[in-house]
Amino acid sequence: MAPASSLPDLPRSRTHPFHPPPEYEQLRKESPISRFLWPNGVEGWLVTGYSEVRTLLADPRLSINRFNSPPPSVSVVKDRKPEAMLPRSLVAMDPPEHTPWRRAIVKEMTPRWARSMEPRIAAITHEYLDRIREAGQPADLVTDLALPVPSRVICEVLGVPAADQAFFQEQAEVRSQVGAPPEKVNAATTALYEYLGQLVADKRRTGNREDVLGRLVHAEIAGEPAPQDIVVGQAMLLLIAGHETTANMIGLGVATLMDNRELIADLADTAKGTALVEEILRMHAIIQWGIIRRATDDIDVNGVRIAKGDWVVCSLSSANRDESRYSCPHLVDPGQPQAPHLTFGYGVHQCAGQSLARTEVRVVLRELFATFPELRITVPVEELRYRYEMWVYGLYECPVVW
Amino acid sequence: MPRVIVDENRCCGAGLCAQELPDVFDQGEDAVVVVLEENPPAELAERLEAVTFACPSGAIRLVRE
Numbered sequence: 001m002a003p004a005s006s007l008p009d010l011p012r013s014r015t016h017p018f019h020p021p022p023e024y025e026q027l028r029k030e031s032p033i034s035r036f037l038w039p040n041g042v043e044g045w046l047v048t049g050y051s052e053v054r055t056l057l058a059d060p061r062l063s064i065n066r067f068n069s070p071p072p073s074v075s076v077v078k079d080r081k082p083e084a085m086l087p088r089s090l091v092a093m094d095p096p097e098h099t100p101w102r103r104a105i106v107k108e109m110t111p112r113w114a115r116s117m118e119p120r121i122a123a124i125t126h127e128y129l130d131r132i133r134e135a136g137q138p139a140d141l142v143t144d145l146a147l148p149v150p151s152r153v154i155c156e157v158l159g160v161p162a163a164d165q166a167f168f169q170e171q172a173e174v175r176s177q178v179g180a181p182p183e184k185v186n187a188a189t190t191a192l193y194e195y196l197g198q199l200v201a202d203k204r205r206t207g208n209r210e211d212v213l214g215r216l217v218h219a220e221i222a223g224e225p226a227p228q229d230i231v232v233g234q235a236m237l238l239l240i241a242g243h244e245t246t247a248n249m250i251g252l253g254v255a256t257l258m259d260n261r262e263l264i265a266d267l268a269d270t271a272k273g274t275a276l277v278e279e280i281l282r283m284h285a286i287i288q289w290g291i292i293r294r295a296t297d298d299i300d301v302n303g304v305r306i307a308k309g310d311w312v313v314c315s316l317s318s319a320n321r322d323e324s325r326y327s328c329p330h331l332v333d334p335g336q337p338q339a340p341h342l343t344f345g346y347g348v349h350q351c352a353g354q355s356l357a358r359t360e361v362r363v364v365l366r367e368l369f370a371t372f373p374e375l376r377i378t379v380p381v382e383e384l385r386y387r388y389e390m391w392v393y394g395l396y397e398c399p400v401v402w
Numbered sequence: 403m404p405r406v407i408v409d410e411n412r413c414c415g416a417g418l419c420a421q422e423l424p425d426v427f428d429q430g431e432d433a434v435v436v437v438l439e440e441n442p443p444a445e446l447a448e449r450l451e452a453v454t455f456a457c458p459s460g461a462i463r464l465v466r467e
């Protein structure tokens with residue numbers, strides 16, 4: 001048993017499903033970098049201020065590498081067996097190792113490319129909207145639209161056959177459950193890993209360079225041929241990161257617009273729709289507890305000392321509500337002067353798929369409300385089931401009629 | 403007007419700059435930032451400041467001589 005901690009427990013109860021725990025407000029004002037005991041018994045810093053989060057995420061002394069020890073977590077499974085070895089990917093690499101991999105991946109997903117994807121995303125969206133109309137009311141937008149559209153898109157981009165997407169959804173869901181039995185998580189990880197290993201090997205063997213995975217497996221990284229196991233790791237990251245996050249953002253976007261119906265019209269215009277989606281993204285930093293780093297050296301910042309080896313969790317959801325940056329931090333107001341939100345993180349790991357995600361959220365919401373202008377959720381948004389205990393926040397279901 | 407200077411080694415290629423100010427920035431090989439207009443017109447000053455702030459890797463600098 002570790003000695004009992006004298007630190008306060010991490011505040012983590014929401015009072016409204018759209019807002020982070022109310023304690024964050026006082027923390028931002030009084031101690032934007034402070035230490036807490038996390039539910040799994042690990043101590044770690046919680047960073048809640050906008051400028052503090054940015055400063056620390058840009059600091060090269062904070063590593064994304066976990067050095068094989070358990071990070072702060074909201075999972076209460078304390079004696080967790082070691083997780084199945086995850087293949088390495090961008091989110092386990094610091095610069096300089098990170099840099100060439102990052103470039104090989106982001107060059108596939110530039111803002112210009114994301115714009116060119118708009119018609120394809122709209123076409124996929126309409127396939128699912130047609131099915132929803134045919135199946136009749138009510139529909140669950142999470143399973144019938146928000147999950148399958150980003151899944152189809154990322155599968156096509158990477159070069160994963162669409163026929164396998166149900167399998168992916170299932171495995172990704174298991175992996176992201178806080179408190180899921182470790183055996184289940186390990187089985188899901190292994191299943192995904194084996195599938196992708198096969199796919200990547202096929203692309204290498206057949207010389208396929210027609211999709212992102214095909215190009216990645218034939219790429220040179222820092223002057224060497226890309227090792228196949230790391231390509232599989234990156235593939236796994238792209239699939240998981242590119243699917244569930246966007247799906248949850250779409251669900252929360254619909255819920256948010258229920259209370260702000262006058263904003264729906266903005267979606268029809270690209271510039272206004274883009275600004276609206278930025279506000280929806282700001283309101284919902286769905287990596288809800290924040291992103292985790294580890295100090296590789298002592299860091300003196302704002303009068304506190306983060307010691308070498310300490311865990312640091314940067315709260316994106318708190319930073320996005322910082323009163324010193326936003327005039328109405330808790331309201332959706334596309335007109336307010338915008339400080340860039342931190343929902344996609346900050347620093348060299350800032351989301352590689354952000355341009356695609358922005359386009360997907362905007363196009364799916366636009367086509368949804370263009371097709372069903374009277375769409376509404378069947379219960380008040382406060383009564384929906386939210387993913388409180390999941391690492392990626394969102395809705396479990398979104399029952400709608402039109 | 404400030405001069406635009408970028409550090410290609412720092413750039414992590416998210417492309418925010420090229421999206422916001424396509425006449426000033428582009429992304430070249432490997433998505434790394436390329437400056438198209440080193441001395442942008444004065445009316446872009448505010449948006450240049452915004453992009454410099456938003457850049458996730460601190461790769462953009464505005465130098466005033």
Ligand code: HEM
Nearest residue numbers: 090091241242245246249291343344345349351352353357
């Ligand atoms: C609204 C949807 C999304 C949100 C909120 C989101 C959020 C994030 C955040 C916060 C990070 C930083 C993690 C860290 O620094 O520890 C990240 C990284 C990443 N995301 Fe996203 N993401 C979204 C969609 C996507 C999509 C669609 C893709 C892929 C197509 C994607 C691929 C990635 C990758 C590859 C990284 C790792 C980048 C690196 O380490 O250099 N994400 N994302």
Ligand code: SF4
Nearest residue numbers: 413414416417419457
């Ligand atoms: S915004 Fe910064 S990191 Fe992104 S492409 Fe431009 S210079 Fe590079």
